[in-house]
Amino acid sequence: MKKISGAEAVIRCLIEEKVDVLFGYPGGAIMPVYDELYKFQDKVHHILTRHEQGATHAAQGYARSSGKVGVAIATSGPGATNLVTGIADAQIDSTPMVCITGQVASNLLGSDAFQETDIIGISTPVTKWNYQITKASEISEIFAKAFYIAKSGRPGPVLIDITKDAQFEILENFEYKKCKNIRSYFSVPETDPESLKKASELINNAKKPLIVWGQGVILGNAENEFLNFIEKTGIPAAWTILGLSAVPTDHPLNVGMVGMHGNYGPNVLTNECDVLLAIGMRFDDRVTGNLESYAKQAKIIHFEIDPAEVNKNVIADVAILGNVKETLKDLLTLVEENKHEKWVNKFTEFYNIEFKKVIDKEYNKKVGGLSMAEVIKSVNDNTNGESILVTDVGQHQMVACRYTKFNSSKSNITSGGLGTMGFALPAAFGAKIGDPKREVIAVIGDGGFQMTIQELGTIYQTNAAVKIIILNNNFLGMVRQWQQLFFDKRYASTEMINPDFVAIAKGYFIESKKVEKREELDKEIKKMIEFNGPYLLEVIIEKEDNVFPMIPSGSSVSDVRLE
């Protein structure tokens, strides 16, 4: 084989890992790799974002819609530090991502050279693994490891920092061997058969069992195994925000969302069930509320791929380690068929209360300013649950996740654990590129939109046909809601004097429209969906709406408020 540079080796590694798209931003210390990208552009497509943070969120959106590893690339110094928010987001939401950063030449390391930062040190606490390459001969082994680590077990972000001299260095010999095993890393823990037996006994004797599932079901590609399990056992199942879309919205055993703005029934009944099955979820504080009064009456069965999550927040009576795709399949043979009709009906009763007090008023609003829920209703009516929903962070996120209908998995992309405002716009075009056949609808608040607004440029340049809905209440709505409820309406720095979003979209040559009236909403949403290409729809909504139900922080899940 002919001699190649380290930079070319990087591209060859990406090709070996079947990476056909990466998101990034060039700069001095990564230029040799960009030079090779230019030569290999028929094989690896580079998408130029408008900020490195956008590259990470786009890679995350891509990973979440495609199930593949997302790749982001940036230069040293500020390029690298701008990746950090997206890396932290991918870490806490278990998104498989590989970030590549350029670094100053190895002889300059530690000299405070131009655009030098210690990105290994900075990214260590927020990466699953990171590594600094200083010799071209390391490239193929490190890339193979990086992709294996990012994707296997509980997925997460990996950062590879490559010094500029390693990119220039000529390799005598390039060989790529996929990584299948690292001796110090157990990607999937072994399942104890005894735990399955114990769990099946608890499940078979349960009178009021409840499932709370999380993203583990989606990351494990275990949607079918999960459906088979709930249908055989007849156990009502509620989702965390990252578990959303793994089971169709209309499934009779799908009883809604748990957590701070989750549904009334699953929250209250968490404290009434006798067995709680936590499947691929990690008992985040936004799910559990006050741990002192969380499901204390229930036996807890925790299905987990990451042993460090077991007993971290909630003590499990039975921990089933492993990939839920395997453990649910194995458990299925041990559990009895059941129909917990009376128990399932209880969720319906609670839903009816919530419908009367909250849902009907928002979703079917007829007078006053537009509600966020009405906008989602119109989206549902026009997409039949077939589109991918990408949301930012805040009130609109809670409302969109509560009301959007889903027919298939991998359809909900949001920033859950980190709560990163600015996530949605770049994640949306990343998602569209990851699954181009599907409609991608980004629902974003006026605050978060302005955190990564420049990515409209990327959308224009790539012509990624994302549909962007800005729910504009001229407020940082979620913070304002807390100020109203817990800080005596002292609206400190939450009101926003906003620009003309339609004009801004037009400036980026993106079709756009503004809606203020109820009678125009449905027509405009329909027009947006039917439009062939990117589209921005700004919807002016009620200024001071609140999201309910709500578990005030520090309260018990059963103290969920409806108003």
Add this chain to the structure above:
Amino acid sequence: MKKIKYTISIYTENNVGLLNRISAIFLKRHINIRSITSSESEIPNIYRFIIVVNVDKEQIIKLVKQIEKQIEVIAAYFHTDEETIFLETALYKVKSKSLFNERQIQNIIKESRANIVTVKPDYFVIEKTGWREETEDLYLKLKKYGLLQFVRSGRISVSKKSMEITKFLKSNKNE
């Protein structure tokens, strides 16, 4: 829960940055490390960290799980003092004049079973290996004669029970 002294033993690959990754786990939880040492273990190219912390049982379990989760950590364990044999070493640098002028010093060295490492015209150096109480006791005794320098190593320890680290290296056959 009561906070007590735990000794954490971590077997790792030999990589740049791993110390940073491990110490970040303590930093994130605002836990102060009492002592830390690292050296190559009984297995070539596998390193062993010994970290001493003062935490409660729940904290130590969670800490060790987070440490074990790191890719290049092969295995991590925690032990109470009763479950390990542990020592630390201290060096004491004293003016040579004291050695000749203060006869008591010679008795102190003898009684504490410390060793004289070196004697120079200006100063001499004493070494004492033992438990913290012993090195501390000698420190207090020598202090009155004027210590030029005093330094104590981190704890080194071996567990009473086997840690079977090689088992992990052989049994890991993922995929």
